[in-house]
Amino acid sequence: xxxxxxCHVHVCLSEVSVRNLESVPLTLMTARAAEALRAMLxxxxxxxxxTGGADWGIRDAVAQGLIExxxxxxxxxxxxxxxxxxxxxxxxxYGLACRCCNAMRFALGIADGxxxxxAAVREQLRQxxxxxxxxxxxxxxxxxxxxxxRQFSDAEIAAAVEExxxxxxYVAAHAYPPExxxxxxxxxxxxxxxxxxxxxxxxxxxxxxGAFLVANLVTYYTLRERGAQFGLSAxxxxxxxxxxxxxxxxxxxxxxxxxxxxxxSDLLGPLQAEQSxxxxxxxxxxxxxxxxxxxxLVGAEIVRMSGRLGVVRPGALADLLVVDGDPxxxxxxxxxxxxxxxxxxxGGRLVKNRLDAx
Numbered sequence: 001x002x003x004x005x006x007c008h009v010h011v012c013l014s015e016v017s018v019r020n021l022e023s024v025p026l027t028l029m030t031a032r033a034a035e036a037l038r039a040m041l042x043x044x045x046x047x048x049x050x051t052g053g054a055d056w057g058i059r060d061a062v063a064q065g066l067i068e069x070x071x072x073x074x075x076x077x078x079x080x081x082x083x084x085x086x087x088x089x090x091x092x093x094y095g096l097a098c099r100c101c102n103a104m105r106f107a108l109g110i111a112d113g114x115x116x117x118x119a120a121v122r123e124q125l126r127q128x129x130x131x132x133x134x135x136x137x138x139x140x141x142x143x144x145x146x147x148x149x150r151q152f153s154d155a156e157i158a159a160a161v162e163e164x165x166x167x168x169x170y171v172a173a174h175a176y177p178p179e180x181x182x183x184x185x186x187x188x189x190x191x192x193x194x195x196x197x198x199x200x201x202x203x204x205x206x207x208x209x210g211a212f213l214v215a216n217l218v219t220y221y222t223l224r225e226r227g228a229q230f231g232l233s234a235x236x237x238x239x240x241x242x243x244x245x246x247x248x249x250x251x252x253x254x255x256x257x258x259x260x261x262x263x264x265s266d267l268l269g270p271l272q273a274e275q276s277x278x279x280x281x282x283x284x285x286x287x288x289x290x291x292x293x294x295x296x297l298v299g300a301e302i303v304r305m306s307g308r309l310g311v312v313r314p315g316a317l318a319d320l321l322v323v324d325g326d327p328x329x330x331x332x333x334x335x336x337x338x339x340x341x342x343x344x345x346x347g348g349r350l351v352k353n354r355l356d357a358x
Contacts, residue, residue: 037069
């Protein structure tokens, strides 16, 4: 079968409580990212799309074979407004640390007003971003913003979209409630990340506009189970409960509306080991073939590599998995840490091969 595609990862966010990245130097961040990438490839993910943190250096290190990992599509810094989802500063911190000082500021950017958003987007594009990530609603892990908060004005969102499109790129938007999703999609945002609280009219709008949803259920379940252990605040855990039940419902709503849904995990730090558990959660409302298509065909569309990724055909990039059984019958074969994968090929090169031992 084709190699798997995870359209929402954070290879550089090695702490579950993002604020702890303040004490992580970029050298340690890079070493941890290398290990996270290696483990993702071992699970059969031959392509991943980073939605905040990874830069062109990590991407090129993988492409040059210096780091073993999946093919990487990057956005650089995720950009949001002061007090929004990308602003995890302490309330006693009125300044912005230089992005060369710690992993938190390296991964997350803040911009206010259309002109500053425009400049921030241009900077990520200058740095080689494959897509641009913005925040248009509150989030679970950010300390001060309600989930339903409106982040970035219409003018700010439009500025981000205009600049991305001028470079031939697109915008991905973090959004939970329907209003935030609709504002982003109406402004030309191409992919909605999360979208747990989407409703039927908003899903139909996404279908009309040709937008994608990138869902990620597993992160909410792992945060419910282990978030407190890794220092997530009580407020963040409470917000997590508000969105967790909407995850499966969002898949059902988008299926009825015909919205293409990509496979995402959105896990941080040690929780990234749960990446493939996403397959098991989605089977509550989707068939195995629907889930596999989300993690292959739809993923390839999202990263604009249709016909080259997510398929087994002449002319494709030869990202291939040999599975110990039929995942259409037992999708759990794609879960775990790659135990049920006898061979993994990325770009025509075998990176795992147990077949010779049989």
